[in-house]
Amino acid sequence: MMRRQQVAVALAAAVLMGSPAVPRARQESEDARRVREAATVFGEIMRAEDKAIPRAILGGAEAVAIFPGTVRAGFIVGGMRGRGIISARTQGGWSAPGFLTITGGSIGLQIGGEAADLILVINNRRGLENLVSNQFTLGADAAVAAGPVGREAKAATDVQLRAEILSYSRARGLFAGVTVNGSTVRPDRDANERFYGKRLETRQIIFGPAPGTPAPVPLWLETLDRYTR
Template sequence: MKLDRRSVLAGSMASLAAPFIGATVARADARRQALVDQCLQSAQKVLSGKDFPDALKLMPSAKGLIIIPELVQGGFILGAAGGRGVLVAQSRPNDWSYPAFYFMGSGSIGLQVGGKVSEIVFIIRTEKGLNAILDKKFKFGAEAGVTMVAVGAGFEGATTAAAGGDIVAFANSNGLFAGASLEGSYIDADNDWNALYYGADATGRAIVIDRRFTNPGAEPLRQFLAKW
């Protein structure tokens, strides 16, 4: 069979491009897996460490968790924050879903000097709180009927403080900011990352409620959460 010049050239270009395409996909998978691994480390720190003694008391009845390993905030006068994390849901005790990727961000105007990195684990205590996050972009402090309690590192009595709260945030912050104000922050599904980690049509609800998608890279996180 005789090959024309264009066919040979196209085949050669495809052969040259293949390794680079494969490398791009591998890097993309590595980024998402690295975030899942970071979320596992944050969950271990909060649930196994001594800084949040009451977090474990809320786990057996929790409907879900949002884990944000790094929420970076900084600026002067005009502040902004951002960070990725995951949402997992518990359909029955110790049966946790695979993680769905979410992005958390905020913007604020006020006196802000320096920078802060916050590690936050949200324990979602009610179906109302879980559905509010799944159904749309969730804005802390602005969702009617959904209440949130923020707890800093080392604070005891979170179980009492969280009475009646739909979501409890355990925050560990470093930097020049005092406290961890989450008012005005939002969290929304990152379905581009979900599709890259699981496949097409992977959304927050499809992953954590319908449980249509799996990825073995998330098994260590699920197994750790199942211990509590």
């Protein structure tokens, strides 16, 4: 009798492991990993202060978006594709992260198939509103410039100071301002739903009440707050 019960339990476990719930759980884990990787990327970049985003720029930023492991295609000029997150500044700190995708466009000198971490610093409300609209093209719907790097922001050019969005990239351990004109940013509604458990627009998440704090949101918000005060 005991042997039959053990066999039944084993069969039930096998059925559950083969059910559609497992791929969904794996996908949810991938979304959480995206948040955790964004926190890791931002922390690593900012700890190297001589080669980081100037604190003065981050201190006045309306929002920060990070696309970890964005894949760049082509040579010299090519497209890219990636998934990332964005948080906006609030009265009490930073909003919960909303999910985004980025595709197409060019990212300057590159090697085909290389993965890079892409960071966007949004300087004003107009740039933020545009970025979380249904579809936003960098360089066409708002002025975008390669951002300055280092301890001080006073080396920034007039173009950088006027830009609504500053863009940066890290590849092979090298971090620098980089142009991303022509790239298209869209809300990732499917990722929002998987992560928060309900259908949400990215703008609802960053402008509205926090929909929740699934792990590892606290890590992301703590890292963001540490370097943007």
